[in-house]
Amino acid sequence: MDGQLIAFIGVAAGMVAMPGADFTVVVRSALASRRAGVACGVGVAGGLVVHTALAVAGLAAVLIAVPVLYRALQIAGGAYVLYLGVRALGGALRASGGAQADARADTRADTRADTRAGERVAGRALRQGFLTNVLNPKAPVLFLSLLPQFVPDGAAVLPRTLLLASIVVVLALLWFPLVALLVDRLGHWLRRPRTARTVQGVTGGALAALGLSLLSAPLAGS
Template identity: 30%
Template sequence: MSHIALFLAASVAITVAPGPDNLQVIARGISQGRAAGCVAALGFAAGVLFHTSLAAFGIAALLRSSPLAFHILKLAGGAYLIWVGIKALKSQGLASAHERPPQPLRTVFAQSVIGNMLNPKVTLFFIVFLPQFVDPVSAGSVAAHMFELGLLFMLQTIVVFSLFGLCASAIGTWLKRQPRSGAWLDRLAGATFITLGLRVALRN
């Protein structure tokens, strides 16, 4: 499987697994309708650019100063992904999305962007996730390549989250009726994280 195909598969699995962002998109869709759900999806996706920028410039600077440090970061990132994967496998899933009070659409967008930007766990995730798909020898500009990956991640997030927003009512009902379904999605994401981590650890 090519780097891009593997990156897309991992990104979709990560995006689909229940978490604060996609559950908030579902909550907006349930409480305010499809338009609000889609606007929230766009807001959370837009926040990805912020984390991509931090990761891209930081990793590029690290590679310029010390290729060995970049390699160590990738190994540490692999271990981190395996740890996150194990936690996801142990998760019990999320049974429902909590509704939030109605807000103007511009407020929904702003709250989604800011909520994503202020989440340090997302920044940490991007710092260890994106470098797994960067070849410092053949990628040319590492920062440019990471921005390309970040943009691709953002685009698939828009698609997946928008589908969540459009189908919020049905998804919310499904999660309530089948609380264990979220756990199975977490297991899918967990297996993806562990596979990525092992891929890094075993690659020469």
């Protein structure tokens, strides 16, 4: 394994593990159930597949060349993340009664009792993870600027770029489901009514803040 590839793995691992909207959405889904958390992590990785494919194809350059498209994607992504944040904050505020909070916090029992409900929760989490990542306009631009830095002079560009892109996706497939499993392991404590409301409120606030920050730049520049 060459030195550039080792360096890229370190950079990519740090990039994937960096807390952000993806991380927050996975944590929030994992509080619902292990299946939902893992599904959300897989959805995030699916979004990265789209971004890396765009970067490999060079289509991400269009976002740089056409500011209107980039701004539109920023607004769409920011609005979606803000929506998730407001929804989570609303859920935290509604879960104020003890019995009601218990029913909302311990959804694992619900999913075991109703397989179809569990599948719906996991499917929704998968979509949320995918959309949260794929609507982030900074990701394809980041890949477009990062991947070429690790293509050695004289190397075949397409195979090397595909290898680098695959590494990012594999790291995401390892990291985000691991985060979901760790959250699930702490589930007994995290799903206590008061703790669950606090975590949901914090993650909702973080998502809302991220959504507002994503919206502020394009709206200020328009």
